[in-house]
Amino acid sequence: MIWAIENNQSYIIRYCDFHPKDCGHEDECEGRRVLKIPREPLNDIESVDFELGEIIFSPNIKNVVTLIKEKASEEINKAAPLWKQLNELADANSDGSLRQKIDNIRNWSNTIETRLKKTTTKEELFALLEEIKEFNYESL
Secondary structure, three states, rough: EEEEEEEOOOOEEEOOOOOOOHHOHHHHHOOEEEEOOOOOOOOEEEEEEEEOOEEEEEEOOHHHHHHHHHHHHHHHHHOOOOOOOOOOOOOOOOOOHHHHHHHHHHHHHHHHHHHHOOOOOHHHHHHHHHOOOOOHHHHH
């Protein structure tokens, strides 16, 4: 379990099976409020140092890639529902504009994934997540 121990205007975070005062952190808990964090962000825990009780968080890239793919799929369906895609494929005289919209969305998705792999700070990651959230195929 993850526990947060109030410390001035911040928190000391501990990973313990029981209340931190029962796991060797009595001094840290004395006279301070201790909060149990209700769930563990298992997808984001990179490693746990059980000796020190330290947790290193790292965004799970697979989850963000899934988010990108879902957003691209949503935008493709807005731009060209399946029935429109099938009609364009069947139409020999189609100008290919629908296909181009879909290709542009896929290119956006690939570009975002490439940028994600180069992201090194949480600020860059949050900015990228906001960009994904705000993306609209009509902006291409």
